[in-house]
Amino acid sequence: MRNIHTGMFMRKVLLTCAVLLPSYALFAQDDLMKIMEQQNTKTKKEEVTATFKSIRLINGHDIETCKQGELLFTVQHRFGQINQGSYExxxxxxxxxxLGFDYGVFNWLTVGVGRSTFEKMYDGFLKAKLLKQRKGGTPVTITGVSAMQINTLRFSDPxxxxxxxxxxxxxHQLLIASKVSNTFSLQLMPSYVHRNLVPTASEKNDVFALGGGGRIRLSRSVNFTAEYYYVFPGQISSTYKNSLAVGFDIETGGHVFQxxxxxxxxxxxxxxxxxxTGDWLDGGIHFGFNLNRVFTVYTPKE
Amino acid sequence: MNTSNGEVLSIIAIRTFKFAKALMEEHFNEKYLESDKYKDATFKGKIAEALVTNRDTSYNVNVTGTMKIHGVEQPASYTAAYSVKGGMPSLEGSFNIALKDYNITIPKLVIENIAEVVKVTCKFDLSPYQKKN
Structure with missing residues (x-):
């Protein structure tokens, strides 16, 4: 491994020095620093990277997408509610x-599939980065994500x-995020859920919600994250609660452990x-984690 | 490079380094080189030997100067191969960079995966500088 990483450095240095940069030999008495500065006047505004550490904030998506050729394998667990006590x-x-597989078709387009044990659910999504935040330019990154879920439990009344x-x-969600500083990113998620079948007539098939979330960098490898979805009133049964989650992202090389x-x-x-269904005030809280592992299927050519 | 007095200057934007794995590139910029804060790697120095430019030649030269990476300046001296072919000078060499000299720390958790001393190879093909008006 040690050698592989060293090799990487060598190759890229060769690339940048030999190919990308203009190099000049001077035959007169000129100030080198001044000339370099003149060369670098017009550069495109830099894209902001690493707004979040994974493509999911906690439960929901964030604006990040997989890089082209990257396969992200995700194992997610949610345990039962904490208030069930020591017996459970x-x-x-x-x-x-x-279990989920997400793949970067292009840098801006990710497709994903997953299977949950809860409700024997299959899901798939398309996620596209529509606008990119740039330093001293565009203030936000906007990503759209559309997902479909198939519940495959046996019908309750056959x-x-x-x-x-x-x-x-x-x-369908529109994710709008800004990396405010190196240590702080913020995201808003206007969201729309459509359910073909709902249990009672009082519940709406269409549910509109607004989510908000963010991350705070605690150290180079640890981030604090939070996510909240506010469902506008009168759409769902009062037994349901707004979703609130808080957690930590821990990076270890090719893994992000949430x-x-x-x-x-x-x-x-x-x-x-x-x-x-859980109520935070009542101890209706689930402990959980997402384990994200990135595999590089291929490296796109420049 | 100023061929009349041997002065050399190289500035490379940290963001332009490309990695085979996108995640490595992100970590390189975000966690180690902190390219938001320290945009460039700079070497400023002087070649001790006189530089021949009017005929094809090749010989080794000694470069002494200051390397600045991650906001830390270190004195550095290298041996490089200097050559001229068809009026075009080029400079080629390699050297080692110890991360700790430049205040770049590696978390213990990933220390097995990252080289503590990095070998850098570079090749400069130089062309005459045209003054812009």
Whole structure:
């Protein structure tokens, strides 16, 4: 490994010195620094990178996408509610999980698929970066994400006429984020969830919500994160709560390990936005983690 | 490079270094070189030997100067190969950079994956400078 990394440095130095930069030999008495400064007058405003450490803030997406040719393998766990006490080992006896594969088709486009044990859910999403924040330029990055979920639990009443479409839910989100400083990023998430079938007539098929979240850098490898979704009133049953999650992102080379506490059990949008059951004040909190591992499938040519 | 007095200056933007893995590049910029704060790596120095430019030649030269990386300046001296071909001078060499000399620390957790001394190879193909008006 040591050698591989060293090799990387060598190659890129060769690249930049030999190919990218103009180099000059002077035959007269000129001040070198002044000439260099003249060369560097017009450069494009730099893109802001690493607004967040993973492509998910906690439960929901953030503005980051996979780089072209990158495959992100995600293992997510949510345990049971902490208030169930020592018999259930504070929820740890009741794990639900989601396995996901996300792939960077282009730097700006990521596709992903996943499977959750909770509600035997398949999900897929398309995520596109629409606008990029630049230093001294565009103030925000905007990413759109559209997802679809298929619940594959057996129908609760097999005797009545059931439709496949009843299993489907959709979500669309616009993610707007700004890396305010090196240590602080902020994100807003206007969100829309559509459920083809809802349990009672009083619940709306369409649910509108506004999410907010951010990260604070605590050290080079540790970040504090928080995420909240506010569901506008009158759309969902009063037994459901707004989703709130707080956690830490811990980076270890090719892994990002996210540990958190959340009142949502589901790890797909329709679940945590519209069907969160836990109550923070009541101890209805789930411990959970996302384990993200990046694989480089191929390196795009410049 | 000023061929009349042997002065050399090289400025490389840290962001322009390319890695095979995008994540490595992000970590390189974000966590180690902190390219937001320290944009460039700069070497400013002087070649001891006289530089021949009017005929094809090649010989080794000694360069002494100051290397500035990650905001830290260190005195540095290297041996490089100087050559002229068809009126075009070039300079080629390699040297080692110890990360700790430049205040770049590696977390213990990933110390196995990152070289503490980095070998840098460079090649400069120089062309005559045209004054802009």
């Amino acid at each position: 080992f504070f929820g740890l006896d009741q794990a639900t999980m989601r 005797d009545r006429k059931n439709y496949f479409s009843s299993r489907l839910t959709y979500s 540990v958190h506490f959340t009142n949502s059990r589901s790890m797909v949008e329709k679940g945590f936005i519209a069907e969160t």
